[in-house]
Amino acid sequence: METLRSPWPVLDPPYDEPSYRSTALRAPKRPLILLPHHLTERHGPVLGQGGVGAADADLTRQHAGEPIGQRIVVAGRVLGSDGRPVAGQLVEIWQANAAGRYAHSVDRHPAPLDPNFTGVGRCVTGADGSYRFVTILPGAYPWANHDKAWRPAHIHFSLFGRAFTERLVTQMYFPGDPLQPHDPILQAVREPAARQRLIAAYDIGLTEGEWALGYRWDIKIGGHLGTPTEEWVP
């Protein structure tokens, strides 16, 4: 049996990544089969219409009090591989609190929960593909992967492009985090330039005086093997 490696090693991390232990029993071992882009793959769901309000994009105002932590704005644009905006589409995020603890029952990290922070947000992109969240800077947190394993600060992002092939779940990191070179999940992206695409930039334009630091993160999503450009008509 040949070892499975993803056919796009330059961009996406492989399924089988020995330095990330959870892949050991979950990465498929057989070669992937090429799925042609037919009608089901060329279409995709349009989500979030009607079910997402402005309050869902401000993670600091979901409870009676304000969460502890450095208040931040995270904003950018969601673009397809052709550079065109992904407009009117759902963006979902989730993250740890400032102490590095998730509001999830299986998170056993002995850091405090914040009664004023759930760490879950969503919004719908504008006509130009823009999104904007207000939240707090997530803390680093330990995990059991290896000795002294700590995840660099990150926010999980779930994105729907314009087609099934453009569905993407990923993580956004913060600039200058010393934990990044030690993180097997980030480092599983082998190509340094591709890794850099996961790291937001401090943005003074998004920063609000006496209120919040701003980070810009633009997301470019596309089918791994190329986004269909010519429409096939049956």
Added chain:
Amino acid sequence: MTPSQTAGPFLAIGVAWMEAERLVDPAAPGAVRIHGRVLDGAGQPVPDAVIEIWQADAVGRFPPEAPWSGFGRSLTDAAGRFRFVTVRPAALPSPEGPEAPHIDVSIFARGLLQRLVTRIYFPDEVAANGADPVLRSIADGAARRSLVAVAEADGSLRFDVHLQGPEETAFFAY
């Protein structure tokens, strides 16, 4: 392009709000129950996965023409089980010949640095499945059969996802 990263162990907090296991009412005409388990390479249930489905409607339409989302999302339980109620999509034309009714599937979990993509086919569509260009492209019979759901005595369809092992499900690059 922005690379993929794992959804991690806590994805449920981010995506549970839009859990969508019933694409149609179970009492609606043509409603089909599809369920299964996600199992790892040791045969153990995967309790922290999210399964999403995407499909045409019964006459082959997608949004915005179709009067529904065509999208489902189920979070696996402690036994690795997920479940949907949907309708059988229409067969669809393709440049390589008609595609049998099928549902596209994404699997997200801790330990998956990218989503896994597979397809669900219907066991009673023997002729259509035999002519389906995607199934025909799979040389290995066991891999091909792994994409066809199993009819249960109660009328539901079972589609187990084996991430690894002798019954490993066929997964796609796309």
